[in-house]
Amino acid sequence: MQKMSNKKIGFIGTGKMATALISSIYKNRPAKEIIASNHKEENLKKVKSKYNIRTTLSNKEAVKNSDIVFICVKPQDIDNVLKEIKNEVKNQLIVSIAAGVKIRHIEGILGKKRVIRVMPNINCLVGEMAAGFSKGKYATKQDVDEIYRVLNAAGMAFLIGEDLIDSLSVISGCGPAFFAYFMKHIADSGIKKGLKKEIAYNLAAKAMLGTGKLLLELNLTPSQLIGMVASKKGVTVEGLKVLDKRKIKQTMEEMFNAALKRSIELGK
Numbered sequence: 001m002q003k004m005s006n007k008k009i010g011f012i013g014t015g016k017m018a019t020a021l022i023s024s025i026y027k028n029r030p031a032k033e034i035i036a037s038n039h040k041e042e043n044l045k046k047v048k049s050k051y052n053i054r055t056t057l058s059n060k061e062a063v064k065n066s067d068i069v070f071i072c073v074k075p076q077d078i079d080n081v082l083k084e085i086k087n088e089v090k091n092q093l094i095v096s097i098a099a100g101v102k103i104r105h106i107e108g109i110l111g112k113k114r115v116i117r118v119m120p121n122i123n124c125l126v127g128e129m130a131a132g133f134s135k136g137k138y139a140t141k142q143d144v145d146e147i148y149r150v151l152n153a154a155g156m157a158f159l160i161g162e163d164l165i166d167s168l169s170v171i172s173g174c175g176p177a178f179f180a181y182f183m184k185h186i187a188d189s190g191i192k193k194g195l196k197k198e199i200a201y202n203l204a205a206k207a208m209l210g211t212g213k214l215l216l217e218l219n220l221t222p223s224q225l226i227g228m229v230a231s232k233k234g235v236t237v238e239g240l241k242v243l244d245k246r247k248i249k250q251t252m253e254e255m256f257n258a259a260l261k262r263s264i265e266l267g268k
């Protein structure tokens, strides 16, 4: 496990994604090093009772008490939050997870401040996040190392150019839904033949989990893994032939491009 620094981490907004991030960061840091703010007391109660972290109704207070501030509000709320905290940001590293909000936009409001933009994914809830992040003009090499440490505690993270963040988010952000769609329909076909729903869905989930583990732990490419399963004249090959006949490869590319187009549109 990577050594954690003792930097204090703040979260502005304590919704789904902030809670998921807190749940993994919390495992590696003392609760007193984490502070979260929200504009509603009832939203703070949940994170307070679950993680016993410090909470505040004041976003400025969260910034003042942090070295790294994760801004976890919806994209439409981020401008108000940035304007509100602008004067409190001195030496803090600002990390935005807002989808579609560009670093230059954040720097435009905050001025010459160290900014990092992260695209997390929902698997963060179980410590299996696949995230990407990009650095702003003023963020340093140390900031990048620090963010690697924080995000890797929740899964895996990659530094990429901001121009590729939309493509990354289609794979890792939308990916869980796409894979779940695929597995649902494989499982549902088994259910039609008589398998119990609970068994079919568990088999599908475990197949997906194991596939990911095999790829990562044995450092395989997807094609190599397909080759390991699909022996000549075997069962899997018959299924794969249908995927080819139905042009599923092209359909997947179409799906990717449609999601990418929407992601770019939302970021405008």
Ligand SMILES: NC(=O)c1ccc[n+]([C@@H]2O[C@H](COP(=O)([O-])OP(=O)(O)OC[C@H]3O[C@@H](n4cnc5c(N)ncnc54)[C@H](OP(=O)(O)O)[C@@H]3O)[C@@H](O)[C@H]2O)c1
Binding pocket: 012, 013, 014, 015, 016, 017, 018, 037, 038, 039, 040, 043, 059, 072, 073, 074, 075, 077, 080, 081, 097, 098, 099, 100, 119, 120, 121, 122, 173
């Ligand atoms: N969910 C995902 O899978 C996902 C994936 C990648 C990136 N993201 C990004 O993560 C960010 C958060 O998404 P989410 O799904 O976690 O949203 P969410 O569940 O709605 O959380 C946002 C939280 O911020 C609070 N909030 C709103 N305005 C605030 C303010 N001025 N000060 C303090 N708190 C405020 C909201 O309270 P109220 O709602 O009660 O007003 C809510 O508790 C978004 O920018 C999204 O683009 C999400």
